[in-house]
Amino acid sequence: MALAKTNAERVQMGEGILSGVRVVEIDGGQALSVAGLLLAEAGAEVIKVEADRGARGAASFAVWNRSKKSVHLDIGTAGGRASLDRLLRAADVLMTDWPADRQNRARLDEASLADLYPHLIHTAIGGWPANHRLANRPVDDTIVLAESGLMDEQRGVRDGPIYLRFPLGSWGAAYLAAIGVVSRLIQAGRGGGAGPVSTSLVQGALLPTAMLWRRAEFASSALVDSMNKEMRSPQFECGDGVWIHVKAPPDDAPLMRAALAGLGPNRIAELNRGWPSNHTCINWGANAHIFKTRPSAEWLADLWGADVPVQADVPMGAIYRDEQALANGYVVDVEDPELGKTRQPGVPCTVDPPMRVRSAAPGLGTTPITVWDDAPTPDRKWVDDSLPLAGVRIADFGSFVAGPLAPMILGDLGADVIKIEGTGGDVMRRVEGAFLGAHRGKRSLALDLKSPAAAKVVERLVRWADIVHHNIRMPAAWRIGLANDQVMAISPDVIFCHVSSYGPVGPRKDWPGYDQLFQAQSGWEYEGAGEGNPPMWHRFGMMDHQAGLASALSMLLALYHRDRTGQRQAAAGSLLGASVMTVSEMVMLDDGALSPVPRLDSRQMGVDPGRRLYAVKDGWVALVAEQDGALSRLCDLAGADHVAGLEESLADVDMESVIAMAAAAGGCAVVAHRDHCNAFFDDPDNRRLGLVQIYRHARLGRLELPGAFLHFGPRPAIGDLPPPDVGEHSRPVMSEIGVTAEEAEELIAAGAVHDGGHGAGAMVFRSTAV
Known part of the structure; x- marks a missing residue:
């Protein structure tokens, strides 16, 4: 240019x-x-x-x-x-x-x-x-x-x-x-x-x-069930009718601890009967009973005071008044020529020079x-279809999903990504489906960051990297030498990128957070549940992914800026900033009212007769018929006297005929497939175009995952390595960054590094193109 x-x-x-x-x-x-x-x-x-x-x-x-x-x-x-x-x-x-x-x-x-x-x-x-x-x-x-x-x-x-x-x-x-x-x-x-x-x-x-779809040759029962459709996340109704979403055990918060003690073990066991139990809520039933005894404000204060990640489920638009969103510029006032003074989402990425309205x-x-x-x-x-980030090196110290996702995306674009995880593995490995969905195309170095011996390895990783990326809360990052100033002191040119829960400034900047809390705070748990239903968590975990995407964009902007000016920087993304952006179909008007948005019905069928699901004779179809007259013409073709009778009329018509009628009316209907993972993976077009990727995994054998998210010309942009096992590449990575063989043996012997590759001669499986 x-x-x-x-x-x-x-x-x-x-x-x-x-x-x-x-x-x-x-x-x-x-x-x-x-x-x-x-x-x-x-x-x-x-x-x-x-x-x-x-x-x-x-x-x-x-x-x-x-x-x-x-x-x-x-x-x-x-x-x-x-x-x-x-x-x-x-x-x-x-x-x-x-x-x-x-x-x-x-x-x-x-x-x-x-x-x-x-x-x-x-x-x-x-x-x-x-x-x-x-x-x-x-x-x-x-x-x-x-x-x-x-x-x-x-x-x-x-x-x-x-x-x-x-x-x-x-x-x-x-x-x-x-x-x-x-x-x-x-x-x-x-x-x-x-x-x-x-x-x-x-x-x-x-x-x-x-995170949800995969096929593995040697899948454990835990992997088969990982993030299955029946998975639930702890949401509780409080005494004032407000629901809250909890993402860590609430039992040690003072009010909850006292209430559980008052119930006693026999009553707790009775209340827990029939309720799920997991690492977040081992006393789900008892917790549900106790939360109804106090209003939400008391519970939120108690849980926040105990560093328990929690947020209230609120209607969409409430986020426009949130002090943390305001402090970070995630909401801004804009004078619109059509709507007048409005409050809108700000920008989701922190870079310098800043993004701005x-x-x-x-x-x-x-x-x-x-x-x-x-x-x-x-x-x-x-140019040809070569991947654009060849030669870019990323040290990924992140965990869970929002942290590792952005480096994976850049790995798909050709970057060399080293994942640094604890010697016991990323905590998300206990939910293996989610781990697989955020870690293809990486090599794993298993390193105990709390070990004094780890410091020299971290230093060499930082010197090796173009970008250091993580989502470690900043107080902890300072303790292990991974704050921006510490990283810059090692390598003045390295780009630092951090994903936080609530943004880099404001009273909640160091609070813990998870996808679920931002589905709740953004209002999507209510919008997705349908009119009159309790809030519903979406197992797609889309706020984690929105934050990861915003962080990936931040890294690329920082890299582009460094290439043009020679200036490095600290970039950032956050779950709060990314989730606020998804509320952008609604704005707050000057009088405090919220602009209208389409509302999902109580049966979760759709938002309008011309945009919804229909149960038909042999399955389900999704219909979009919004052009002028299209819905009326469809009613005529289906023999419905009026729009309200369309559902009943279509119930006795087969899918193929409904699809043909919708097309004749000027709309579009398609089959709403059920239990479709295997059919999607086996579809010849999906395989030919790289929407499915087959790997050889060191432990899982033949591993099929969703494939490319981008194409460069005909070439699918896809990571070259399968998601790694813990420390699968510890030895070759240490050698590459300048750790001698003798030093490596000492680190492994001291327990500072885990050698998951079982020695220097361990096989590394490459991907197999579909």
């Missing part, structure tokens, strides 16, 4: 990390809009190409299109296409989210762009990957989540698949698209070129599903088509 100002000048002027990057976003849905938002608030100049007013006046439009410019043109006309070409000649990035056939007709497919605009980074978001038989399905979460079988992966209030109110695919694909763009920019800055990068809603949804969403066509006429065409050529 041609930069009129030097990078140093841009930094001094307070411009963002991506200043000078020009992006054309052709008006589309949620994933595309949010991806453009992330790039714009990191400093890119994003022009939204729009044919009409779109959804202006909706809260989601106001948030997802902030910080952008608008050009009004219809690219379906000759004049409109000529105007688009005028923009593309000067652009660095083109972002689209059209189904494959529409992209081909518009000559905006990969092959056409390589010929017309070889300097462009083309980022495409589909419902499914290009060249998949479903590539022309609508880019719509309802359609994709049903047809992929993911609506059957959540325990609900009734039998059958349930409507997933959280747009799982779009929130994953939005970050993945932005991550793909920045990784391509890094590659270009290192002498590479332009080229395609793509993701899809199904790949965005597969990221959290990687640069303007409200633009009016239609407020930027002239001549905006880039004086900008030269970027000097960049289309």
Whole structure:
């Protein structure tokens, strides 16, 4: 890209990390809009190409299109296409989210762009990957989540698949698209070129599903049952009717301890009968009984005082008044031209120069088509499908899911990732499905960080790395030498990235937190449960994944900035910041009222007759019929006198006929598959396109997991190594970072390092392409 100002000048002027990057976003849905938002608030100049007013006046439009410019043109006309070409000649990035056939007709497919605009980074978001038989399905979460079988992966209030109110695919694909763009920019800055990068809603949804779906040749019963559909997380109703979500044993908190003592062992055993029991709540039934004896405020104060991670389940939008969110800039006030003064989500990533809101969403066509006429065409050529982060080294000291996930994503992009875990293994290994879903493509060094002997190994890891990443609470990080200042003292150029629960500043900055607490605090446990139902935890653990995605983007922005300016930095993400962003379909208005959002019904069927699940004669279908007249025409075809009678009419019709009727009416219906993991893994298109990956694992044998979340041209971006066993690579990693063989033996003998590879000659299994 041609930069009129030097990078140093841009930094001094307070411009963002991506200043000078020009992006054309052709008006589309949620994933595309949010991806453009992330790039714009990191400093890119994003022009939204729009044919009409779109959804202006909706809260989601106001948030997802902030910080952008608008050009009004219809690219379906000759004049409109000529105007688009005028923009593309000067652009660095083109972002689209059209189904494959529409992209081909518009000559905006990969092959056409390589010929017309070889300097462009083309980022495409589909419902499914290009060249998949479903590539022309609508880019719509309802359609994709049903047809992929993911609506059957959540325990609900009734039998059958349930409507997933959280747009799982779009929130994953939005970050993945932005991550793909920045990784391509890094590659270009290192002498590479332009080229395609793509993701899809199904790949965005597969990221959290990687904890749930797997097949292993030598699976233990624990792995088979890991995070199964019946899994529950401890939620309790308090005396005032407020529910709270607890993620550590509450029994030692003073009020709970006293109440349990008052009950005595016999009564506790009686109350526990019939309730689940796990490491979080061994006295689940007794706890449930006791929590109802006091109001939620008393319990929250008692549990927080005992360092027990807990949050109240609140309605969506309550987060806009949260002091911690305000302290970290995770909520901001924006004057919107349509809605007036609003409170909206801020930015989810902490980098320097900071991401920030640069303007409200633009009016239609407020930027002239001549905006880039004086900008030269970027000097960049289309490249092959090589992975963009080859040569980047990451020391991953994280645990659970939110910590290790971001390094795994960068490993998929070609980075060399060493996972450093305790000699007994990452605590998440007890939930092996979750561990497998966040650790492919890494090597494991098992190191006791509390051992004095570990310090010299940590020092050599930091010197080896380009990026040090972890989610250790900061007081503990200081004790083991892994705070930012300590890391920088060892290696002044290393990038430090930290994932916290509640953000880097504010009264809760060092509090413990887990996915469940932020599903509760963001309001999604109520929104996903349906009208009148108790709050429901989603076992996809999507707030962990949102935080991991935000952290991955933060790392890439920091790396891009270091490449351009030579300046290292401390970057960060958090569960709170990422979860607030997911509330962006709702804003708080000037009078304190909350903008309306679609509400899920009590049976968890859907949000509207034209967007919901239907039980039909031989299974389930998901319907989207929102074009003018589509639902009325479907009622006529189904023999329903009115919309309220459509459910009854369709109950006696087979799936194939319902799908045909929906298409004839101008809508779309697909099968909502049940128990679909095996069918998904065996699907030839999924295997051919890398949506399924087969590994040879040292202990599990043949291991199948969800595959690539991104593609670079035809190449799936996928980690090269299976998830490691504890310390599987301890010896070769120590040798690589400069620990002598004699030192290694001493560390192993002292118990500071665990040699899970069983000696220097242990076999390391590589992945087997599908």
